[in-house]
Amino acid sequence: MYREYASYIKEKFGTRVQKIALNPGLGCPNRDGTIGTGGCTYCNNLTFSPFYGQASKPIAQQMDEGIAFFAKKYKCQKYIAYFQSYTNTYADTAKLKTLYDSALQRDDVVGLTVATRPDCVDNQTLELLAHYSQKYYTVLEIGVESCYDATLRMINRGHTFA
């Protein structure tokens, strides 16, 4: 049976929950030369970054502006801080904690979703996320993209399936 994510979330929280897409400006090792340059062939963060989720703004401000935008459209909802743009575990643990904490200050924020590359998640980051999972609905969104190394090479992914 296919279970739709939106209905799972509504059942879990008893209300609609809106993701607020954030850009902490951490960049990506597949763009800055650490792993590669040019990025994955399909990657264009501008196509999905909302007006409020700009790296030039502090994370708390991105959350406030994103919530103000969606609060006008939908009533009585909760929010998930969604670190979406680029590689959101690409920093030391102290910096990540500061960013994630900034996004979780409001009482109406019930979750944390962190999108990243599979080769940018170390044990310290997992421990940090485990810490948040004690209080928040916490999701690590890993862009595996393909199980075929030939495809991963073709899209300039910078890692193999292994």
Ligand code: SF4
């Ligand atoms: S790893 Fe992610 S952010 Fe980096 S280039 Fe690929 S899709 Fe874009």
